[in-house]
Amino acid sequence: MTAFVARTLTRADIEHVDGPATLTECTLDGIDLSDLDLSGWVFERCTFPGASFSGAVLEGAIFKTCRASGARFLGTDLQEAEIEGGDFSNTDLRGATLSSARISRAKMTGADLSDVRAVAFELEDVLLSLAVLTKVSFRKMTLKHVDFSEADMTSCDFRDAVFEDCSLRNARLEACGFEGADLRGADLGGVTLTDARRFKGAVISKGQAADLLGQLGLRVV
The missing domain is CATH 2.160.20.80 (E3 ubiquitin-protein ligase SopA)
Structure with a gap:
């Protein structure tokens, strides 16, 4: 060579x-x-x-x-x-x-x-903060220590993906699919309760659920 x-x-x-x-x-x-x-x-x-x-x-x-x-x-x-x-x-x-x-x-x-x-x-x-990842398929992937904060992830496919110590903080997630995804290892900071419908079919932790419900003044015990 x-x-x-x-x-x-x-x-x-x-x-x-x-x-x-x-x-x-x-x-x-x-x-x-x-x-x-x-x-x-x-x-x-x-x-x-x-x-x-x-x-x-x-x-x-x-x-x-x-x-x-x-x-x-x-x-x-x-x-x-x-x-x-x-x-x-x-x-x-x-x-x-x-x-x-x-x-x-x-x-x-x-x-x-x-x-x-x-x-x-x-x-x-x-x-990958501030990156543009529109229409990328992450289906069935295991994502480890990936920082997607403030990235544009419009129309990405996250079905059945697993997040391990990742960040989706303030990411743009319009039209994404999360069915079957495991989001317990993802930072969902910046996601509001009205945005949470995008995660339909995904698995989240009690702590993540508490953060979302906290916007309504509710506490998870």
Whole structure:
């Protein structure tokens, strides 16, 4: 496998590589890698803020502790890819394919993941506050340590999902489906009693129920 270490790379450098490569501590700031086949590539401690991977194939690619704020992944194939650590704030992943992908220990504040195609993908210890996640399916997923606070989650599918130490505080949840979801591990701060109808069919804790009923001046004992 081709390897680059501590290099500033251009699109031409990438295009001349035959097969997957490993990039370590490389600089790709603002680079245009759209529509390239980068399946199986490994990016470790690289920086590429403002770069474009739109339309690229990154199936099975690995991003470890990269800094990619503002990067674009529109329509990118990220099947079975892994993002571990790093800063992906304000990235644009609209229409990307994330099936069987894994995102862990990453900062994705303000990222746009609307309309992503994501079957059997995993989220763990991810900061998605202020993100846009409209029409994303989280059905039957177990979400661990995911912060969705103030995110736009309109029309998301949370049916049969399990929340473990997550936050939905002040998130926008219009037209979401929560049937069969276990919300006992979610912070529902900012949810009013009138909004609670969106959680029809979900499981909540006594404490969460008490908070909602407290708005009517009632106490649960």
